Amino acid sequence: MTSDTWHQRESYSFDRNAIAEIRRAANTGIYRIRGWGAKRILPTLDDLVFLGASMSRYPLEGYREACGTDVIIGEGRAESPVHLDIPITIAGMSFGSLSAQAKEALGRGASAIGTSTTTGDGGMTEEERGHSTKLVYQYLPSRYGMNPDDLRRADAVEVVVGQGAKPGGGGMLLGQKITERVAQMRTLPEGIDQRSACRHPDWTGPDDLAIKIVELREIVDWRVPIYVKLGAARPYYDTALAVKAGADAVVVDGMQGGTAATQDVFIEHVGIPTLAAIPEAVRALRELGVHRDVKLIAAGGIRSGADVAKALALGADVVSVGTAALIAIGDNDPAYDEEYRALGSAAGFWEDYQDGTDPAGITTQDPELSARLDPVIGGRRLANYLQVLTLETQTLARACGKSHVLNLEPEDLAALTVEAAAMAGVPLAGTNWTPGREG
Amino acid sequence: MSTTIDLAEVPLRQLNQVLHDADSGVFNVLNPRGAHALACGIRANVTVEVAGSVGYYCAGMHQDGNVLVKGNSGPGLAENIMSGTVRTTGNASMSAAATGCGGLVVIEGDAGARCGISMKGVDIVVGGSIGHMGAFMAQTGNLIVLGDAGADLGDSIYEAALYVRGDVESLGSDCVEKEMSTAHLAEVKRLLEATGMVASPDDFRRYGSERRLYNFHVDDIDAELAEGRGVMT
Numbered sequence: 051m052t053s054d055t056w057h058q059r060e061s062y063s064f065d066r067n068a069i070a071e072i073r074r075a076a077n078t079g080i081y082r083i084r085g086w087g088a089k090r091i092l093p094t095l096d097d098l099v100f101l102g103a104s105m106s107r108y109p110l111e112g113y114r115e116a117c118g119t120d121v122i123i124g125e126g127r128a129e130s131p132v133h134l135d136i137p138i139t140i141a142g143m144s145f146g147s148l149s150a151q152a153k154e155a156l157g158r159g160a161s162a163i164g165t166s167t168t169t170g171d172g173g174m175t176e177e178e179r180g181h182s183t184k185l186v187y188q189y190l191p192s193r194y195g196m197n198p199d200d201l202r203r204a205d206a207v208e209v210v211v212g213q214g215a216k217p218g219g220g221g222m223l224l225g226q227k228i229t230e231r232v233a234q235m236r237t238l239p240e241g242i243d244q245r246s247a248c249r250h251p252d253w254t255g256p257d258d259l260a261i262k263i264v265e266l267r268e269i270v271d272w273r274v275p276i277y278v279k280l281g282a283a284r285p286y287y288d289t290a291l292a293v294k295a296g297a298d299a300v301v302v303d304g305m306q307g308g309t310a311a312t313q314d315v316f317i318e319h320v321g322i323p324t325l326a327a328i329p330e331a332v333r334a335l336r337e338l339g340v341h342r343d344v345k346l347i348a349a350g351g352i353r354s355g356a357d358v359a360k361a362l363a364l365g366a367d368v369v370s371v372g373t374a375a376l377i378a379i380g381d382n383d384p385a386y387d388e389e390y391r392a393l394g395s396a397a398g399f400w401e402d403y404q405d406g407t408d409p410a411g412i413t414t415q416d417p418e419l420s421a422r423l424d425p426v427i428g429g430r431r432l433a434n435y436l437q438v439l440t441l442e443t444q445t446l447a448r449a450c451g452k453s454h455v456l457n458l459e460p461e462d463l464a465a466l467t468v469e470a471a472a473m474a475g476v477p478l479a480g481t482n483w484t485p486g487r488e489g
Numbered sequence: 490m491s492t493t494i495d496l497a498e499v500p501l502r503q504l505n506q507v508l509h510d511a512d513s514g515v516f517n518v519l520n521p522r523g524a525h526a527l528a529c530g531i532r533a534n535v536t537v538e539v540a541g542s543v544g545y546y547c548a549g550m551h552q553d554g555n556v557l558v559k560g561n562s563g564p565g566l567a568e569n570i571m572s573g574t575v576r577t578t579g580n581a582s583m584s585a586a587a588t589g590c591g592g593l594v595v596i597e598g599d600a601g602a603r604c605g606i607s608m609k610g611v612d613i614v615v616g617g618s619i620g621h622m623g624a625f626m627a628q629t630g631n632l633i634v635l636g637d638a639g640a641d642l643g644d645s646i647y648e649a650a651l652y653v654r655g656d657v658e659s660l661g662s663d664c665v666e667k668e669m670s671t672a673h674l675a676e677v678k679r680l681l682e683a684t685g686m687v688a689s690p691d692d693f694r695r696y697g698s699e700r701r702l703y704n705f706h707v708d709d710i711d712a713e714l715a716e717g718r719g720v721m722t
Contacts, residue, residue, distance in 0.1 A: 080705055193587075196569055252568045262546070268505050
């Protein structure tokens with residue numbers, strides 16, 4: 051920047067990003083559709099810190115003393131509960147939005163470390179079933195690729211009510227990614243801009259959902275657990291209603307949760323942050339007396355073991371990663387920076403998952419681009435990443451004196467901002483003040 | 490040789506397990522009393538006759554064989570049917586044959602709202618009338634209605650074919666009336682005969698997608714200017 055620009059002041063309201071979007075809208079006449087999740091500044095789990103053991107708390111030795119990480123979903127509720135070795139799963143992402151190689155890499159990585167992966171809005175592929183030892187089958191409003199045989203060979207069923215990137219919105223897959231195979235799986239014409247349903251076709255509300263869950267249980271002979279996934283909007287009420295409907299696990303996806311293609315206005319302006327959503331879901335579970343029985347799976351913007359540990363401390367049983375898993379297998383790889391730039395982006399900024407032009411071969415159906423992703427190497431990278439998340443989570447849990455990561459609790463936390471203190475229901479650091487609570 | 494199962498004496502779970510474990514056979518179900526999820530998830534070539542009305546999701550995700558409900562059916566009759574036949578002698582509530590991928594669903598009476606919603610290849614024949622939002626987002630397959638259709642028929646429809654003999658209250662977004670070709674008349678005739686419905690194919694009108702919603706309209710004024718083309722105003 052030269053000194054010539056020092057006297058120029060960029061408008062806070064009309065910054066370069068706002069100006070660029072107005073110009074883009076004026077040129078095209080269509081709203082911006084993109085991938086990724088919310089990019090604007092939000093209250094996050096970074097606004098919390100662990101207090102660690104001290105005079106009144108007794109830490110555990112790192113690497114030496116046991117610190118459990120296993121979680122069982124559906125125990126005592128389904129004939130074959132889901133046993134996870136780590137409290138971190140791979141979130142639902144569709145074949146169609148992702149390449150077959152990417153789905154395979156996710157399955158390989160998750161399986162290597164003993165956790166589950168999840169299908170998406172487009173059905174189950176052989177690549178992901180074959181390489182996922184634990185596979186959650188999503189049951190979505192569109193019912194694309196919905197097949198009772200796949201339902202029966204799933205390890206759990208996830209009824210998707212909404213997702214964090216767009217609570218109240220349906221899926222989207224633009225024409226350039228509707229190849230012959232994708233079109234066939236979804237029973238759609240090739241090349242159309244597919245807009246999935248946002249409401250389930252055969253139930254409307256929690257009373258109907260309760261009956262729907264019974265039907266799903268009957269079809270799988272009550273063998274596997276049923277999850278209900280919610281976009282975080284009203285997590286207290288939605289979680290309570292999901293429990294009432296019979297869910298074995300509730301997935302709450304905050305607004306940082308990613309998407310393959312959604313209107314930008316939806317991604318940035320609908321839903322609430324993950325930090326704000328978890329405590330409200332936990333409150334509902336506690337009031338109903340089912341906390342730790344009905345499992346809470348938190349998702350949306352989880353990046354590190356610190357995020358995992360904080361989500362668990364707030365009361366989640368499991369977290370899911372989506373965007374972070376894609377990054378682990380190669381999304382936004384700096385090695386492709388030149389190609390990202392040729393597409394008008396750059397490594398670290400790439401969000402145009404909707405275009406199907408991903409140089410890393412992950413969010414594409416182009417056979418040449420897809421072939422760039424080696425699913426074996428991608429799987430190893432994901433397994434390593436999940437291993438690091440687990441080690442980091444254990445490190446923090448041991449520092450707080452916990453022999454299992456699920457023993458982390460809100461009492462282990464303090465907040466760095468008043469907003470985070472209010473949302474998380476923990477004291478502002480250095481004080482005994484929790485906004486909204488007496489005393 | 491048939492097996493009779495009385496739901497006044499055995500729980501629904503037991504009935505469904507028997508049907509899931511069977512390779513073949515005829516099963517008579519007594520006292521359904523509006524039970525939900527009755528005979529859902531059938532995989533084998535069995536015949537099930539239900540003596541009375543059923544609740545939600547009867548014959549849901551049906552894959553083979555025949556289910557006959559001698560009475561009325563609740564919401565989601567034969568939802569996501571893959572193949573085989575499901576028939577109800579009375580009326581069906583909302584979302585009948587929703588997302589059906591194949592097979593045949595026959596409703597001798599009327600069907601409620603959203604009949605054939607998101608259908609993906611199923612054939613549906615309704616002896617009476619259907620409610621509003623019939624064949625909403627219907628992808629492929631045939632819906633034949635001998636009576637009338639309610640408001641917003643075929644809203645956001647893809648490639649499904651809708652045939653209605655009576656009046657259509659209104660068509661939904663991107664749904665238009667289309668020409669009845671010889672092939673379409675033959676298709677209606679085939680399904681009427683297959684279901685024992687008495688009507689003349691000539692009396693039906695066909696509705697389908699105008700395909701205006703298949704792709705977003707994206708303008709690009711900058712490209713027009715760069716190419717030196719005259720910009721439309």
